[in-house]
Amino acid sequence: MDTDRRAQWLRGVIDLCVLGALRDGESYGYEIARRLEAAGLGPVPGGTLYPVLLRLEKTGHVTADWRAGAGGPARKYYRISPQGRQTLADAGADWRRFTAGAGALMTGVATP
Structure with a gap:
């Protein structure tokens, strides 16, 4: 896949993807990137991911807390908030409709 194209597409949905990565439980930045x-x-570099996490935290979509590391530095753990879950559900549905329409246009196959 063309990396420039992938980066352009990711900019539009990274917030939702991060919320989706947190849907099933809390995690820290490196694990979210994985x-x-x-x-x-x-690959999603830290210079891209951490500003997204900070923005999501400031808007109330995620909560976070620092925890001592097991033999290493402390880690900041993130978890999706109820507001984040609602945004993920609503915007996720919008995204699926959008991509279905775009896919239909690109392939010539009508969506149901």
């Missing part, structure tokens, strides 16, 4: 990459989004 989940995003494992989902096929490619």
